Amino acid sequence: MHFIVILGALISLSFTSTYLVASIRGRVKPNKITWLIWGIAPLISTAASLSTGVSWASLPVFMAGSGPILVFTVACFNKAAYWKMGKIDYICGFVSILALVAWYMTKNPNVAILLAILSDALAALPTLIKGWNFPETENGFLFLGSLFSDLSHYP
Template identity: 45%
Template sequence: MRPDLVAVPIGAALTLAGSAVYAVRALRGAVSPDPLTWLFWTIAPGVAFAAELSHGVGMGSLTTLAVGLGPLLVCVCALTGGAFRWAPTRYEWACGAFALLALLGWWNTANPDVAILLSILADGLAAVPTLLKAHRRPDTEDPWVYVLMAVSAALTLCTTPTFTFAATAFPAYLLVLCGTTLFLLRRPRTGLGGISSGTRHASSTTRTAESGGGPRASPPNPQRGDRS
């Protein structure tokens, strides 16, 4: 039996499981998914999936399908639970506009490879707000969904029977995206001078403890007639 017939469905199931956990947490308000990112993460993989099918990719396209169905579940739960609280910046609007242009470009092309490339471009542009949020507010994200998607992409790449652009482009992109997101979620937050906020807080606490928790008393001034 070919390895991809076993590994790819397992990877797809892991992706859906990770998305389901994320969706439940969004429903409970424990995470705050970015609407722009998760909406395009539903649409762009659908475009890539259709292009992969037309190119005869086969079992490997199941990973791309799962990557699109998972965000759809997250969007439904986030809308139901009111987790989508969005005040879009001009930068986010720009990312969304370019992602939409990429999808419109796919609509006008008959080349499956170009369609996959444009869907990756749209997906990546839509991911920018979430990558920024992962860096600035890691507490609003759940790393496990990205871990499981990365595992799914790696299984697809390792077991694909044909290393063509259509078969490997989207899983490779997905692996890079998830790795980048996890790096941003796990890296220590740093402030001015490269000192982490935790270290700065600890140093401040130590200084306060050493000073006795308050300001030091001023020494006697003989010129004012102070007595010891």
């Protein structure tokens, strides 16, 4: 079981590294709001998991959060990775953060899951719009890697 968890984490790391390099070189221009929210939610989940005694199973969730935080950080400090955000970006980011707060505040696991999914989807919307309108600013390779990484967690 540990092998599959580690394999998923390595796959996630390799694809995130590819996207990071593309961002550093200015070949992709990440939407900061999307990547920040995609990083925050899994890191909150990781902290919650670790506080309940979960160990190895937290690794894929941690990787799902740390990669986006690295992408967000590079996007903030690398002028070549700059993407101007508009009104829809901020609205989706704000509502996504509200969903995260509500997720944290709820004591109902089903509601928390629903709100976490809503937050993730709302965070993705600005990047989907940007990728559709300006495909040269994105790299589908990372998203393909995320799919493989997520699938590696299922027996």
